Amino acid sequence: MLKLDIRKAAPVVSAADIEALAPRVAEAQKALEAGTCPGNDFLGWLHLPSSISAEFIEEIKATAAVLRAECDAVVVAGIGGSYLGAKAVIEALSNSFQWLTNDGSNPTILFAGNNIGEDYLYELTAYLRTKRFGVINISKSGTTTETALAFRLLKKQCEEQRGKDVARKVIVAITDAKRGAARTCADKEGYKSFVIPDNVGGRFSVLTPVGLLPIAVAGFDIAQLVAGAQDMEQTAAKPLAENPAAQYAAARYALYTQGKKIEILANYQPKLHFIAEWWKQLYGESEGKDNKGIYPASVDLTTDLHSMGQWIQEGERTIFETVISVEKSEHSLLFPSDDENLDGLNFLAGKRVDEVNKMAELGTQLAHVDGGVPNIRIAIERLDAYHLGQLIYFFERACGIHCQLLGVNAFNQPGVEAYKKNMFALLGKPGYEKETEAIKARLG
Numbered sequence: 001m002l003k004l005d006i007r008k009a010a011p012v013v014s015a016a017d018i019e020a021l022a023p024r025v026a027e028a029q030k031a032l033e034a035g036t037c038p039g040n041d042f043l044g045w046l047h048l049p050s051s052i053s054a055e056f057i058e059e060i061k062a063t064a065a066v067l068r069a070e071c072d073a074v075v076v077a078g079i080g081g082s083y084l085g086a087k088a089v090i091e092a093l094s095n096s097f098q099w100l101t102n103d104g105s106n107p108t109i110l111f112a113g114n115n116i117g118e119d120y121l122y123e124l125t126a127y128l129r130t131k132r133f134g135v136i137n138i139s140k141s142g143t144t145t146e147t148a149l150a151f152r153l154l155k156k157q158c159e160e161q162r163g164k165d166v167a168r169k170v171i172v173a174i175t176d177a178k179r180g181a182a183r184t185c186a187d188k189e190g191y192k193s194f195v196i197p198d199n200v201g202g203r204f205s206v207l208t209p210v211g212l213l214p215i216a217v218a219g220f221d222i223a224q225l226v227a228g229a230q231d232m233e234q235t236a237a238k239p240l241a242e243n244p245a246a247q248y249a250a251a252r253y254a255l256y257t258q259g260k261k262i263e264i265l266a267n268y269q270p271k272l273h274f275i276a277e278w279w280k281q282l283y284g285e286s287e288g289k290d291n292k293g294i295y296p297a298s299v300d301l302t303t304d305l306h307s308m309g310q311w312i313q314e315g316e317r318t319i320f321e322t323v324i325s326v327e328k329s330e331h332s333l334l335f336p337s338d339d340e341n342l343d344g345l346n347f348l349a350g351k352r353v354d355e356v357n358k359m360a361e362l363g364t365q366l367a368h369v370d371g372g373v374p375n376i377r378i379a380i381e382r383l384d385a386y387h388l389g390q391l392i393y394f395f396e397r398a399c400g401i402h403c404q405l406l407g408v409n410a411f412n413q414p415g416v417e418a419y420k421k422n423m424f425a426l427l428g429k430p431g432y433e434k435e436t437e438a439i440k441a442r443l444g
């Protein structure tokens, strides 16, 4: 089971400070379980893992098998919660050089609809020109501009390249049961589709088809991912003393109230980069409102010790650091001995690379603690589907609890609308005539 170590959050926050929060954490858990918290119509994620049946996993796998058989490349179109979970898990489980070493046994998974970069979309569509490709179109609202724009391009190209009949087989929609343009299009075209449950918000949806289908298409074990989440769902319902998710939430809250307004999530495995991106969305969008919330930042170490390391060590002391540590590597690589020892590294001969990485991790932790950066450590045994499932649910549950402690609605994102309104006004979207006039006047 995932292990949490908060001892090095001291002296800013001690074990006693965390224990003192036990009644408030229990209240927060009760509000989540009883559905009495703000945003309570979005609590479907809470018992989602335990509600996933073997039959449902088989249905996802069957659709994945069609895409795997019919496609060399599958483009996942989606943004925010309709993108980051799948991207994070696929990156974490893939060979780091997947795009160079792919022997054709798995389709290449590509992502679109998460930006409006013309060059990105041009280069993607150019790459796909010689590929048998399919598309998974993911949007809960079914109306998100970035995703809809990419999907329109990809749908047209897929139909032109592969013919309408094949396109119908290799385009899958994951969207609302009834509403939105993605649903209308899927029903009209007769695409295979999956429903994003009404009561699961985007950033909590990685264990719905939103994450499960792309992950299965990439060839990874979604049953194990779900099993890990199910085990964590049980642990995360326990009282504070036996519950790492509740302890993490309490530690974050205690640190925040002591002026630690920025959390830096650090990893020592490049494959975890997108887990941090997923985590930033989960926490940023859930708690950054009402002028409250910890700012979620991230670094990849040891890489960023040579860029952000100076700031972390000696910059403004408003930060704390949470390290995700992977206990065992999947491969073993020993440092060789060298007769000439020109680089002076023979003291490492015979050691595993991971041993050096672990000493870098420990040395960095101690240095940062000495520099006044409280440290939280989350350890998972291995970087596999099961342990990622644990990690995902651990972060979700802790986020839910922490938002109750903060007193914010974890499940809305009113602030995201502001840019959309301006963009539509600037683009002259029908229905935005008044806003277009106002924004033009503002621009002079």
Ligand code: PA5
Pocket: 079, 080, 081, 082, 138, 139, 140, 141, 142, 143, 144, 147, 201, 202, 203, 204, 285, 413
């Ligand atoms: O967490 C959220 O709700 C958001 O980040 C959404 O996932 C994101 O805005 C994409 O929305 P949609 O799936 O409706 O296209």
